[in-house]
Amino acid sequence: MKRLLKLAALLGLVTVLTTGCAVNRATANVDPSANLSSLKTMYVKRIADDDNTYNLIADKLRSKGVTVSTGTEAAPSGVDAVVTYIDKWMWDMTMYMLELTVNIRDPKTDFPLATGNSFHTSLTRLSPTEMVNEVVDNIYKDAK
Amino acid sequence: MIVTAHRSLLLAAVALTLVLGGCASPADRAAMTPQNLTVSKHHPYSLRVQTGGGAETGTMDSSNISNADLKAAIEDAVVRSKLFTSIVQGSNGDYELSVRLTSLSKPTFGGTFTVDMETAWSLTKTSDHSVALRKSVKTSGTATMSDAFAGVTRLRMAVEAATRNNIEQGLKAVAELNL
Numbered sequence: 194m195k196r197l198l199k200l201a202a203l204l205g206l207v208t209v210l211t212t213g214c215a216v217n218r219a220t221a222n223v224d225p226s227a228n229l230s231s232l233k234t235m236y237v238k239r240i241a242d243d244d245n246t247y248n249l250i251a252d253k254l255r256s257k258g259v260t261v262s263t264g265t266e267a268a269p270s271g272v273d274a275v276v277t278y279i280d281k282w283m284w285d286m287t288m289y290m291l292e293l294t295v296n297i298r299d300p301k302t303d304f305p306l307a308t309g310n311s312f313h314t315s316l317t318r319l320s321p322t323e324m325v326n327e328v329v330d331n332i333y334k335d336a337k
Numbered sequence: 338m339i340v341t342a343h344r345s346l347l348l349a350a351v352a353l354t355l356v357l358g359g360c361a362s363p364a365d366r367a368a369m370t371p372q373n374l375t376v377s378k379h380h381p382y383s384l385r386v387q388t389g390g391g392a393e394t395g396t397m398d399s400s401n402i403s404n405a406d407l408k409a410a411i412e413d414a415v416v417r418s419k420l421f422t423s424i425v426q427g428s429n430g431d432y433e434l435s436v437r438l439t440s441l442s443k444p445t446f447g448g449t450f451t452v453d454m455e456t457a458w459s460l461t462k463t464s465d466h467s468v469a470l471r472k473s474v475k476t477s478g479t480a481t482m483s484d485a486f487a488g489v490t491r492l493r494m495a496v497e498a499a500t501r502n503n504i505e506q507g508l509k510a511v512a513e514l515n516l
Contacts, residue, residue, distance in 0.1 A: 218392055218398075220390065220392060222389040222390045222437050222439075224435065224437065224457060224459055224471075225387075225433075225435050225459070225461070226459055226461060226466075226468050226471070279440065279442065281442075283445075294439075294440050296439055296440070298473075299471070302471060302472075302473075303473050304457060304459075304471045304472065304473050305437070305439040305455070305457040305473055306457075308390060308437065308439040308440070308457070310390075310440075
């Protein structure tokens with residue numbers, strides 16, 4: 194009985210403090226007024242403590258024919274778009290990328306011209322390269 | 338015998354957890370609608386609203402915002418505030434408002450939940466496709482243990498608050514335009 198109460202208390206705590214269960218999701222959308230094929234030069238704005246995600250995004254965009262530079266500073270003048278991203282990591286036996294959001298923005302106004310998001314929990318986790326490929330491919334698939 | 342007893346205890350505890358909390362429910366369209374929105378201008382035109390970037394809330398998911406609910410909440414806020422004369426469906430409105438959810442950052446664990454949200458608002462004149470507004474709207478919403486005890490409910494309330502604030506800011510920006 195004591196064990197049951199302990200277990201129930203533990204699961205109750207989990208219920209109170211956590212927000213959900215397991216899911217896989219991959220979405221993308223492009224603003225109706227945006228033309229991705231006209232964006233030939235992009236600047237991937239690196240998050241300061243990011244080791245490699247910015248490189249993966251840059252490489253993937255290069256494979257789409259875009260000339261890409263990276264850095265932590267403000268975007269250089271003359272680029273057609275600035276790429277920002279949010280990568281969320283989780284630990285389950287090993288670290289894995291839980292969620293990746295990539296935004297392609299107008300360099301002058303910061304307006305998000307196109308957005309992609311992928312979310313994969315532990316059991317169906319993807320490698321960082323696969324996450325980046327999925328997000329960027331979905332953005333271009335949704336473009337005009 | 339001992340293994341069977343443990344298994345029963347575990348099943349009972351899991352059942353109790355599901356009864357206490359369950360999984361997530363989607364953000365509610367009424368709760369996402371700003372209630373007392375006052376705008377500086379009333380545009381004498383009809384408006385079509387389209388939304389994107391949202392997601393349905395699966396049974397094993399955390400609270401999301403569906404495109405249909407976001408659209409309904411924006412339309413309801415436009416009607417309540419009389420920002421435009423009418424809302425139309427299809428492609429025959431004077432203006433088209435596109436609102437895309439570009440980022441929804443939700444916590445997975447904690448007591449007080451703060452959700453950060455970004456949407457891309459663009460308003461286009463239907464007749465000549467000229468762009469009247471392009472704006473990124475960033476807002477947040479918070480829910481505490483005093484708002485709801487169960488984490489899934491608390492998260493939903495934080496998502497709804499962030500969306501409510503977002504719709505309010507977006508429509509206020511539209512109201513400032515000279516159309």
